[in-house]
Amino acid sequence: MTAVEVHSGYKYYGKENDPNKKIVLNHLNMSVTRGSIYGLLGASGCGKTTLLSCIVGRKFLNDGEISVLGGTPGTPGSGVPGPRIGYMPQEIALVEEFSIKETIYYFGRIYGMSTEKIRERYKLLKELLELPCDDRHVGNCSGGQQRRVSFAAAMVHEPELLILDEPTVGLDPLLRERIWQYLVETTSSSKLAVIITTHYIEEARQASCIGLMRNGILLAEDSPVAILERFNCTNLEDAFLSLCQKHGPSEEADRTTHQSHTIRSIKSIESPIEDVGTDIKKSIPPLTSATDEKSKSLYEESGKPITKSIKELKKNSYSSDLKTHDIILRHVSKRKSKELIKPLLPVFSIQFSGLLRASQFHSDTVFYIFVTFHKLLCFAYQLNKIDRHIISFFANVLAVEWYFSSFPLPLGTAATQNDCFSLQEYYDTFDDAYHATKKGKIWGFIYFTSNFTESLQDVRDNVRDAEPGSYDNQEIKVYLDKSDQQVTFFLEKKLLEAYKNFAEYLMTECQLPKQLANAPINFETPLYGTFDDEFTNFMAPGVIMTMVFFLATLITATIFITDRLEGVWDRTLVAGITALELLLAHIMTQTSIMLLQCIEIVLLATFVFDVQNQGSNAVVIGLLMLLGFAGMLFGLLISIFCDAHSTANFMATGTFYPMIIMCGIMWPLEGMPRYLQYIAYCFPFTVPSISMRNVLVKGWSITDFQVYMGYGTIIIWIISLLLLCLVGLKMKK
Numbered sequence: 121m122t123a124v125e126v127h128s129g130y131k132y133y134g135k136e137n138d139p140n141k142k143i144v145l146n147h148l149n150m151s152v153t154r155g156s157i158y159g160l161l162g163a164s165g166c167g168k169t170t171l172l173s174c175i176v177g178r179k180f181l182n183d184g185e186i187s188v189l190g191g192t193p194g195t196p197g198s199g200v201p202g203p204r205i206g207y208m209p210q211e212i213a214l215v216e217e218f219s220i221k222e223t224i225y226y227f228g229r230i231y232g233m234s235t236e237k238i239r240e241r242y243k244l245l246k247e248l249l250e251l252p253c254d255d256r257h258v259g260n261c262s263g264g265q266q267r268r269v270s271f272a273a274a275m276v277h278e279p280e281l282l283i284l285d286e287p288t289v290g291l292d293p294l295l296r297e298r299i300w301q302y303l304v305e306t307t308s309s310s311k312l313a314v315i316i317t318t319h320y321i322e323e324a325r326q327a328s329c330i331g332l333m334r335n336g337i338l339l340a341e342d343s344p345v346a347i348l349e350r351f352n353c354t355n356l357e358d359a360f361l362s363l364c365q366k367h368g369p370s371e372e373a374d375r376t377t378h379q380s381h382t383i384r385s386i387k388s389i390e391s392p393i394e395d396v397g398t399d400i401k402k403s404i405p406p407l408t409s410a411t412d413e414k415s416k417s418l419y420e421e422s423g424k425p426i427t428k429s430i431k432e433l434k435k436n437s438y439s440s441d442l443k444t445h446d447i448i449l450r451h452v453s454k455r456k457s458k459e460l461i462k463p464l465l466p467v468f469s470i471q472f473s474g475l476l477r478a479s480q481f482h483s484d485t486v487f488y489i490f491v492t493f494h495k496l497l498c499f500a501y502q503l504n505k506i507d508r509h510i511i512s513f514f515a516n517v518l519a520v521e522w523y524f525s526s527f528p529l530p531l532g533t534a535a536t537q538n539d540c541f542s543l544q545e546y547y548d549t550f551d552d553a554y555h556a557t558k559k560g561k562i563w564g565f566i567y568f569t570s571n572f573t574e575s576l577q578d579v580r581d582n583v584r585d586a587e588p589g590s591y592d593n594q595e596i597k598v599y600l601d602k603s604d605q606q607v608t609f610f611l612e613k614k615l616l617e618a619y620k621n622f623a624e625y626l627m628t629e630c631q632l633p634k635q636l637a638n639a640p641i642n643f644e645t646p647l648y649g650t651f652d653d654e655f656t657n658f659m660a661p662g663v664i665m666t667m668v669f670f671l672a673t674l675i676t677a678t679i680f681i682t683d684r685l686e687g688v689w690d691r692t693l694v695a696g697i698t699a700l701e702l703l704l705a706h707i708m709t710q711t712s713i714m715l716l717q718c719i720e721i722v723l724l725a726t727f728v729f730d731v732q733n734q735g736s737n738a739v740v741i742g743l744l745m746l747l748g749f750a751g752m753l754f755g756l757l758i759s760i761f762c763d764a765h766s767t768a769n770f771m772a773t774g775t776f777y778p779m780i781i782m783c784g785i786m787w788p789l790e791g792m793p794r795y796l797q798y799i800a801y802c803f804p805f806t807v808p809s810i811s812m813r814n815v816l817v818k819g820w821s822i823t824d825f826q827v828y829m830g831y832g833t834i835i836i837w838i839i840s841l842l843l844l845c846l847v848g849l850k851m852k853k
């Protein structure tokens with residue numbers, strides 16, 4: 121009974137009409153019977169993995185037919201992909217963050233096994249494959265150990281067809297032998313069919329049938345004994361070598377001749393020697409692409425095939441393959457942990473800033489928003505460099521705050537500890553203070569001339585008859601480093617307020633109307649907001665929305681790209697989970713995380729950053745959740761079009777900056793040229809930020825136009841992103 125039957129399988133990569141398209145399966149025929157092991161041998165790049173992908177239903181033939189366990193893979197009711205097959209791909213394709221036990225249980229559950237059955241199988245496989253301890257994370261296992269876990273995951277459910285793509289790479293010979301022994305015993309006592317590819321040609325001697333593959337065709341398909349007899353060889357490597365020599369030297373030969381004499385099993389090649397010309401007989405067979413050039417030059421030197429040397433070259437090539445493989449594994453796992461940490465940085469930073477505020481500092485909240493924002497920028501790149509700036513920024517700001525806290529005006533009763541907004545530092549001379557500002561140690565200084573008080577008194581008492589120079593000397597001179605607009609704006613405001621308090625106090629003491637001290641402009645009670653409104657309240661909606669959107673984007677893009685690159689996505693699909701189920705699982709997990717994040721952000725903003733919400737928390741959380749969902753879809757879109765993390769990062773960062781700069785929190789929309797305003801309004805969090813500000817500051821409800829417009833904008837974005845994802849998925853299919 122046949123388990124797998126391939127009839128005239130034809131598959132290429134590239135466009136149909138492209139003359140340079142890569143033909144990988146070239147009208148290949150193959151037959152695997154139940155209760156047997158089929159060893160698929162061939163040089164690197166000959167099409168083995170592609171053939172296996174077609175068998176498990178992850179890729180489709182362009183022409184020809186495949187039947188697996190009585191059905192066509194990928195068709196409804198065939199059970200393939202699904203639990204009827206066990207698939208161990210060439211790459212490890214396991215979630216590195218899972219422990220070994222979790223990995224086996226994960227696959228067991230996907231295959232619908234009971235916990236008891238999984239436990240039983242896990243025990244058996246653990247002994248057979250000498251797996252490390254249960255709770256060791258896959259990412260912390262060596263390359264060989266990871267392969268064994270991968271092998272166990274493919275066999276846990278006792279499938280009808282087991283497909284193993286190079287399962288024995290990196291394993292010690294004793295363990296390899298045990299695995300083969302297990303496969304031989306299991307296949308002889310059950311209907312299990314095994315297709316196994318290997319670079320160790322000799323180990324395939326234990327297979328029931330061997331298929332020798334080259335350039336997309338099967339040169340031979342028979343039992344190992346029959347192959348050895350036919351070629352009069354003592355080992356399979358020599359048999360393969362002879363067969364390749366007979367078949368031809370290059371891919372081109374295969375391409376041009378396949379219609380006439382390929383796709384036949386060795387049984388149908390009556391006289392293989394006669395089939396090929398003399399010049400082809402002389403030529404050197406490409407065993408692996410890595411050894412090809414070396415083999416050829418060896419041949420050219422001596423004028424005859426040098427089997428022994430080729431074997432040595434092959435050996436070297438395998439060991440270098442292994443090293444490269446291990447390096448790639450290490451690199452991937454190292455990179456992954458970094459990638460996963462990155463999206464969490466803004467959350468850490470916001471919490472860290474909050475903790476600082478709660479524990480040590482009493483500075484104005486605006487500084488913490490700056491710090492968080494700076495850290496958000498760090499997240500994009502160059503963490504260390506910007507961090508240094510933040511530290512110096514902090515030191516300087518606090519220095520100024522201290523200074524102003526003891527600002528030597530008779531603030532009297534108006535001065536309380538809460539009015540402190542600077543660090544105090546005295547300088548003996550004007551030059552010292554000037555240089556400290558020049559060097560960036562302080563944000564500015566206040567200079568009082570030596571006869572300040574006398575001059576002030578002189579001006580007030582004598583008015584027109586005051587001494588020359590008194591008017592100049594009675595001024596409080598402020599020298600500021602205005603390179604940071606926000607800091608100096610804040611300092612100027614506080615300084616003027618301090619003077620106003622002083623002047624009003626003076627007028628009151630002199631029993632004069634307070635108004636005399638003020639400029640004849642009076643700002644009445646604001647309709648919304650307060651006089652003391654901090655920059656935080658303005659920035660908060662935009663900053664929070666940016667974070668929610670891009671956290672969701674980065675997490676989604678990272679997870680999907682990592683899963684795809686590491687083969688976890690493909691492997692899970694082969695196990696019978698559909699792409700839609702995988703997407704839904706991600707959406708459900710991510711939505712729960714987002715809900716927690718949104719609640720955390722609202723709590724932090726309220727209790728740590730003192731952001732007052734005059735409206736409904738539910739409306740705010742609703743807006744944030746929808747925005748997070750849009751971010752998630754944007755991440756999905758990025759992962760569809762980007763094959764690597766680096767390109768995904770470029771794409772995310774490239775979109776992040778225009779959006780954040782133009783959403784109105786840094787550059788007021790009213791200050792933009794008209795055409796830029798229109799563009800800015802189209803961005804996903806410009807209108808929603810305005811909506812959220814209206815809820816927070818004005819207490820407007822969802823029925824207000826300027827609130828539900830925020831919802832409307834996000835919903836339009838969600839629909840558009842969803843459509844783009846569907847189009848992208850269709851294009852990539």
Ligand SMILES: Nc1ncnc2c1ncn2[C@@H]1O[C@H](COP(=O)(O)OP(=O)(O)OP(=O)(O)O)[C@@H](O)[C@H]1O
Pocket residue numbers: 133134142144162163164165166167168169170171210
């Ligand atoms: N998605 C793809 N697009 C274009 N070419 C591809 C793609 N996948 C594989 N190929 C090419 O098809 C050929 C066969 O690849 P395949 O992975 O099937 O070989 P293989 O025999 O499994 O090699 P190895 O033993 O090294 O894994 C190779 O030349 C490869 O470069």
